[in-house]
Amino acid sequence: MSAPRPSISQEDFQQLGHELFKELSGDQVLTLNLTAEKTDFSRWNDARVRQTGGVTDASLSMTLTQSRGSASARTLHRAENIQSLSGDLRRDLAVLKDELKRLSSDVAELPADPFLTPAQNFGKSRQAHFGTTPGESEVADRLGKLLAGAPLTGIFSSGRMIRANSNSLGQDHWFETDLSHFDFSWVATDAQGQDRAVKLDWAGPNFDEDAIRHEIADAREKMALMMRPKKKIKPGAYRTYLTPASVAEVYTLISGIFGETAVRKWGSPARLMRAGDQAASVVQNLSSKVTIHEDLSKGSVPVFNSEGERGRDLTTVVKNGKFQQSLISRSSAAEFGLDSNAAAESEYIRAVRMEGGSLSEKDIVAGLGEGLYLSNLHYLNWSDFSAGRLTGMTRYACFWVENGKLSAPIEDLRWDDSMFRFLGSELEDLTNAVKFLPTNSTYEFRQLGGCHVPGALLKSFQYVL
Amino acid sequence: MCSPNSMALERPNSDGLKRLLEQAESPSWKKAQWIGLREVSETTTSRSVRDGLPESNQRSSTRGWMVEVLGDGQFAYISTPDRSVESLREAVDRAIVRAESAARYGVFKFTAKQRPPSRGHFESPFVKAVDSVRPAQITDFLTRVCSAMKVGPEIVRAQAVLRTVETDFAYASTNGANWSQSFVMSTTHYGVVSQKDGKTQRRSDSGSYARSRQMGLEILDAADFDRARVIGEQAVELLSAENCPTGPTELVLSPDQMMLQIHESIGHPLEIDRILGDERNYAGSSFVKLKDFGNLQYGSKVLNVTFDPTVVGEFASYRFDDSGEEARREYIIRDGVLQRGLGGLESQARSGIPGVSNFRSCSWNRAPIDRMANLNLEPGDRSFDQIIGSIDDGIYMESNQSWSIDDYRNKFQFGCEYGRRIKNGKLAGVVRNPNYRGISTPFWNALKQVGGRDTMGVWGTPHCGKGEPNQIIRVGHASPVCHFSGIEVFGGDS
Numbered sequence: 001m002s003a004p005r006p007s008i009s010q011e012d013f014q015q016l017g018h019e020l021f022k023e024l025s026g027d028q029v030l031t032l033n034l035t036a037e038k039t040d041f042s043r044w045n046d047a048r049v050r051q052t053g054g055v056t057d058a059s060l061s062m063t064l065t066q067s068r069g070s071a072s073a074r075t076l077h078r079a080e081n082i083q084s085l086s087g088d089l090r091r092d093l094a095v096l097k098d099e100l101k102r103l104s105s106d107v108a109e110l111p112a113d114p115f116l117t118p119a120q121n122f123g124k125s126r127q128a129h130f131g132t133t134p135g136e137s138e139v140a141d142r143l144g145k146l147l148a149g150a151p152l153t154g155i156f157s158s159g160r161m162i163r164a165n166s167n168s169l170g171q172d173h174w175f176e177t178d179l180s181h182f183d184f185s186w187v188a189t190d191a192q193g194q195d196r197a198v199k200l201d202w203a204g205p206n207f208d209e210d211a212i213r214h215e216i217a218d219a220r221e222k223m224a225l226m227m228r229p230k231k232k233i234k235p236g237a238y239r240t241y242l243t244p245a246s247v248a249e250v251y252t253l254i255s256g257i258f259g260e261t262a263v264r265k266w267g268s269p270a271r272l273m274r275a276g277d278q279a280a281s282v283v284q285n286l287s288s289k290v291t292i293h294e295d296l297s298k299g300s301v302p303v304f305n306s307e308g309e310r311g312r313d314l315t316t317v318v319k320n321g322k323f324q325q326s327l328i329s330r331s332s333a334a335e336f337g338l339d340s341n342a343a344a345e346s347e348y349i350r351a352v353r354m355e356g357g358s359l360s361e362k363d364i365v366a367g368l369g370e371g372l373y374l375s376n377l378h379y380l381n382w383s384d385f386s387a388g389r390l391t392g393m394t395r396y397a398c399f400w401v402e403n404g405k406l407s408a409p410i411e412d413l414r415w416d417d418s419m420f421r422f423l424g425s426e427l428e429d430l431t432n433a434v435k436f437l438p439t440n441s442t443y444e445f446r447q448l449g450g451c452h453v454p455g456a457l458l459k460s461f462q463y464v465l
Numbered sequence: 466m467c468s469p470n471s472m473a474l475e476r477p478n479s480d481g482l483k484r485l486l487e488q489a490e491s492p493s494w495k496k497a498q499w500i501g502l503r504e505v506s507e508t509t510t511s512r513s514v515r516d517g518l519p520e521s522n523q524r525s526s527t528r529g530w531m532v533e534v535l536g537d538g539q540f541a542y543i544s545t546p547d548r549s550v551e552s553l554r555e556a557v558d559r560a561i562v563r564a565e566s567a568a569r570y571g572v573f574k575f576t577a578k579q580r581p582p583s584r585g586h587f588e589s590p591f592v593k594a595v596d597s598v599r600p601a602q603i604t605d606f607l608t609r610v611c612s613a614m615k616v617g618p619e620i621v622r623a624q625a626v627l628r629t630v631e632t633d634f635a636y637a638s639t640n641g642a643n644w645s646q647s648f649v650m651s652t653t654h655y656g657v658v659s660q661k662d663g664k665t666q667r668r669s670d671s672g673s674y675a676r677s678r679q680m681g682l683e684i685l686d687a688a689d690f691d692r693a694r695v696i697g698e699q700a701v702e703l704l705s706a707e708n709c710p711t712g713p714t715e716l717v718l719s720p721d722q723m724m725l726q727i728h729e730s731i732g733h734p735l736e737i738d739r740i741l742g743d744e745r746n747y748a749g750s751s752f753v754k755l756k757d758f759g760n761l762q763y764g765s766k767v768l769n770v771t772f773d774p775t776v777v778g779e780f781a782s783y784r785f786d787d788s789g790e791e792a793r794r795e796y797i798i799r800d801g802v803l804q805r806g807l808g809g810l811e812s813q814a815r816s817g818i819p820g821v822s823n824f825r826s827c828s829w830n831r832a833p834i835d836r837m838a839n840l841n842l843e844p845g846d847r848s849f850d851q852i853i854g855s856i857d858d859g860i861y862m863e864s865n866q867s868w869s870i871d872d873y874r875n876k877f878q879f880g881c882e883y884g885r886r887i888k889n890g891k892l893a894g895v896v897r898n899p900n901y902r903g904i905s906t907p908f909w910n911a912l913k914q915v916g917g918r919d920t921m922g923v924w925g926t927p928h929c930g931k932g933e934p935n936q937i938i939r940v941g942h943a944s945p946v947c948h949f950s951g952i953e954v955f956g957g958d959s
Contacts, residue, residue, distance in 0.1 A: 041934050045743050048572035051832045052563050053542035055934075059527065079600075082525035086546045099526075106522060109601040111608075113519050136559060140567040154746035155933040183933075185746040195750060265622040267658050267665030378749070381869040383880055384898055384957030386665035391878050393871040395749075414869075414876045414902065418958065440747075442934035465876050465902055 007038040007056045010126075010174050012089055013164050016060065019093055021168040023100055026066070028107075029119040030100070031167040033061040033306050035445050036085075039159035042139050044184070047147040049140060057445065058085040058162075060096065061306075064103045065119055068112070075112030079103055115334040121169040122308040129299060131178035131205030133158035146212055150220070154184030154200070158207060161446055165308045173310075175302035177448070180207045183440045185396070186219040188227070196226040196409065199245065199376050199396045203438040203450075222397050231400045231408040233463065239371030240461035241364055241401075242422075248437040248451040249377040251352050253390060254419060258292075258317045259347025260332040269388030269419065273323035284388075284420050286321040287427035293317065294327065294343075295353035300438070301449040305329075309342035317349065321424070356454040357430030364431065366404035367457055372413075373399040373406060383416050391416040391464075414465040422458050430454040477504040477528075477635035479645040486637055489553045496561050499535040499577040501638035503787065504528070504548070505829040510595060513626040514607040516615075520624070522600060529829035532556035536564030538574035544830040572815070579810040580788055582641035587784035590777060591649040591681030595629040598682050603627055606685055613690045614657050616697035619704060622658040623697070627651070627685065628674075628927075634787075642789045650780065650939070651684040652677040652927060655693055659700035664959060666897060668700035668882050671721035672865045677780045677925035677939070699883055699895075706895040708956035709884055715859030715913075716901060716952040717852060720922025722881050723842060723944035725865040728929070730905040731763075731770055732837040732940070734874035735797060736931075737808025737816050743834070748931045749872025752905065753803070758818050761803040764909030769843040770798040772807060772821045780925025780941035781838035785822070788833065792822035797840070801910070808835045827936040834932050839941035845915030852914050852948050859887035860954050862899045878902040880957075898957030911952065916945030 017032050024030055036058035043051040061082045067074050081103045085092045134142050143156055158180040165173040181203040187195050200215040202208075242250075262268035272284040296303045297313040304310050307330055316324050327343035328336075344350050359367060378395035394413045399406045418424075431454040438450035475481075482502045494500060506528040513520040529546035534557060541563035543556035607625040614623040628651070635645040653676050656669035670676055670692055678684065718726065733739065734751040742750060753761065774782050774792035783792055788810050796804050808816065809824025812835050826833040853861070867880030884899030885892045903911075925941040 039934075042567075043743075043933050044570075045572050045741070045745075047570070049539065049567040049570045050572050050743055051540070051542075051834075052567045053544065053832055054559060054563070055544040055830045057529070057544070057546060057830050078519075079522040080524070082523065084527040084529060084546045086529075086548065088547065088549070099524075102524070106524075106600050109599065110522055111519055111601070111604060115518070137562045137566050140563075140570055144570045153742060157934065183746065187742070187745050195745070197745065265658060267660060267667070271665075378872050379869045381867045381878075381880075383867060383878065383900060384959055385667075385867075387958035389958050391867075391869050393869070393876065395872055412871050412873075412876065414871070414878060416878070443930065443937055446934070465878075465904075 007036045007058045007087065008034070008085060008162065010164070014172065015089065016093065016096065017166045020062070020096060020100060023097055024168055028104070029065045029168050031063040031119060031308065032165065034162060034164040035059045036162040037159060037446055039157055039446055040133065040136060040139055042143060042156045044143070044147065045153050046151050047149050052140065054136060058087070060085055062096065062100060062103060064107050065116065066107045076116040076118065077107050077110050077112055078116055079106045079110060115331045117330050117334050119167055119169060119307070121167065121171045122310055124172045125303055125310060127175045127299060127302065129177040129205055131180070133178060133180050133207050146209060146216065150186065150216065151188050152184045152186055157181045157442065157446060161448060163302045165304050165306065167308060171308040173302065173304040173308060178205050179203060181438060181440065182212050182215065186223055188223060190227060196223065197396050198222045198226060201437070225406060226397055226409050228408050230411050232411045233372070233400065233413055235463050235465060237460040237462050239368055240458045241368045241373045242456045242458065243375050244435040244453045244455050245437055246374050246377045247354070247453040247456055249380060251451050251453065253380050253382065255349040255352055258326055258349065259343065260326040260328045260336060260338065261347060263326055264336065267386040269386060270323055272388065286318060286420065286423045288321040289357050289427055289430055290321050290423055291316065291319050291355040293353045294349045295351050295452065298351060298452070301351045305342055306345050309340065311342040315341055351449050352451040352453065354453045356432045356434045359429040359431045359457055361431055361433055364455065364457065365401055365406060368401045369404055371401050372410065373401050388419040389416065390419060413463045415462060416464045417462040422461055426459045426461065428457045428459050430456055477506050477633045477645065479635040479637050479643045482635050482637035483643055485550065485553060486639060489550045491554055493558055493561065496565070497534045497536050497557070499580060499639055500557055501533040501580055501636065501642065503531045503829065504635045505632065507630060507632040507828060509628060509630045511626065511628045512600065512603050512607060513624060514604060514611050515624045516622060517608050517611045519604055527828060531829045532560055534560035534564050535575060535577060536561050537568035539564045539568035539571040540575055541567060542832050575811065575814065577640050579814060580638060580640065580642065581790055582638065583785055583789035583791060584643050585784060586644065587646040589648045589679040589782060593682035595631060595649060595681055610655055610689055610693045613693035614655060614697040616694060617701055619659045619661045619701045620657050620697055621660045624656050626654040629682070636789060644785050644789060646783055646785060648679060649681050650677065650679050651681060653684055653689070655696055657697055657700045659704055661704045664704050666700055666703035667866060668696050668703065669864060670696060671924065674927055675721055675724060675924045677927055679778050679780060679782055702895050703883065703897045706897040709860065709896040709899040709954055711955040713951045714954050715856045715887065716949045716954060717856070717859060717861040717887065718947050719863040720944045720946060721924055722862055722865050722879070723947055724924040724942040725868050725879060727770070727840055727842055727942050727944060728837065728940065729868055729870045730874060730877055730908065732807065732840045734905065735807045736835045737806040737812035737818070737820055738835040740806065741812060741815055744931065747933050749874070752873045752875050755816055755818055757803055758806060759804065762801055762910065763798050763803045763906060764801040765912045766801045767845055767915045768798055768801045768909055768912050769796065771795065771841050771843060772797050772823065773839045773841055774822065776839055776943065779839045779923055779943060780939050783838065786824045787826050788824040790822040790824065795821050807837060825938060827938045831932065831934060831936045836931065836938050837929065837940045841943040842945065844918040844921055844945045846917050847914045848917060849920050849946050852916060852946060853887055853892060854890040855914065856887045857889055860896065860899060861885045861887055861892060875904050877905065898959070899954065900956065901952050901954045903952055908949065908952065911949045912947060913950045914948040916947065920946040
């Protein structure tokens, strides 16, 4: 085991910035954003290696802002150029300087953006969370022994992830973290040739075999229950418990609806929650049990956004069911005459933390009484975005509950219901325990963050197919 | 040997990669059964205008190598942006270590047969180079498209996007592969949000980023302004339209919705690596079993679907997949019967069933897996008027805006942007929030009429997601207008 090697060091990033900032002229301001990783991917199918590889990648975004015109009629113009970095500083700098010239030429002819605000120096920050990961020559053996021939399919990812931001006004932010992520499914076939599956998901800075063994043992136990005969449930409304993993899946859709631009310009359902909005003849609230924050204090994501603004540790978006505060980027602030709260450029909740309730974990199934226990949801999408209606499927270990006990696994079901019902009028309680579900997205680069969420007990949830 | 700066500037070149492999070879390489080197260079330029103002102007380039090694029957890879000889030597040595250590757990004993020694070159056609129009002119064009869409105060948001992509692949290997491909691709996306009296609707140019083709800046055309105006007008029309009714009905789908229907409930279920279980932790599995090939009645007798990477200008046309297998047009479903899976050489070897050349990756930093490419529903012989004319009571839907399906690719639900009632053989009033749901094989067996060639639309999407680690890839889908019988449709709450 060893500490992962970074694909680019902070010193190299600062050196690139130092050399590029020397190339600027006039009142040009250059902002740099770095995304980098050095990752080990080990993909398995039924405890056999499907694909194994290592990826080193680093991508530097250069955003150039330039003003034109007289002091009384100054306009701002902007363009962005992104280049992958080879790791050879001399070679990379040669390419970046060429692209900066191209960027400068583009910006000179692009029209003004009236909602651009001048770049600033928003300060410095450094966040570093180090850990240990298995070496390249040992990862297959270590995982092979852990999986021990069990029908486990999934991917193990480990390594260092980096995000950094700086600008020619002196701003300088650095975030790096080591993370190992064991993201698997236990899939077994029953006597009728049908698959039964349970989800396993563990992540941490240090590769922890005991924690992974615990996940596997837990899945083995759940599988015993999963192999009972399946129950077919007719479409209709049922009492339902959503585990934290299911609630986290809901946030993959709703974490983007509370942005100011989404509310004003995209027809976001959060518009219905805003008093004074013409769409909301009656303001719709979520349940008073629902409080949702963007919480940057846990260290799973950088505290800075792509403009280098440093976000608050806690921004309360929904408080006791009422829409408290939208996420406002600098661009939205300029467009709508508001103050920025250092939101991400696309104004989604970067690190969801939802407050828990009063339901104890030991009382969940008894509290459900008769209904559906949904361990995971799958493939959510909006069936009516502006009205806040979502659809999706049940997946993995979902059970019919009878007389307060897990009775039988169910055939999969499609559900379709409004967030104003299942997080609103039909929300009975939330668990007092809140769990962290790390993101498993690896599109382009491994993504950071996840959700801290409770489980949710619903009086009714609508199933349609 | 290429100098660093010249390597930075020249395009990927398979002869150059072949020379590099020869130059870098070291004694430790004898442990490998086969070594391959794939270089990808891609530049994406994206310009968007929102409400007549510049929203984004971005040029993004990525370039790197995937070094693949076969050791003891196990493939392993190292992806790196460092394209130096030293980096190549290190990558091969690391990949050998990985392959040897993983081989005892390997899912299959592969050979170099899964990496054929193909030779050749392919270039996608284009008329106007992507740098033939200045950024200011492009922004001006997109601004005028926005203006055309803003037909009235009900249009609260109008967005026009142009994205161009130039991609070069080069490939060389120790068993003699030496091939390269170059692509120029363009996408436009035009869309609006309309609001009035508490209602919100969206309308776009045939769905999100659906206008995606292998072509250059000839994609920008004066006809765009007429289409833009219609987008705005229909978005306003939807605000006062009745909600889509609920119940089973005769459903006619336009090609720009058929695209998603084909994609989700034919394409993905037939990917052989899914059937073999590789995706069960992420995108899921399939209701299709290996024994179904050759005999499952997937759809009605008028359902004919081809895998066709040879269609000029379709978004995912190519000559070689990422293993080097040459691509050919193949029937996947013929007269409704399932013929062949969507799987490349690795999946064909593992499964023992025939596949197609579709072992693809999104870039140099992801390993290839079975992906759709161009998957097309072949035309029938009915005109649009004949199809509509044959229906007393039904719904016609256009342009996908929502999609969801289970992890075995059975129970789906789709939402469209725009619908029309069909009454007594004619298109009648507009309906808003048109949605429908169903189950894959019963749905395809409810296919009653297939439009002719003059009803075809050729669409694509740059955003098909799959794989662990995740990858987004480009796919193309051509389809005629299609009529399905007895399908559950429903409206929305807004």
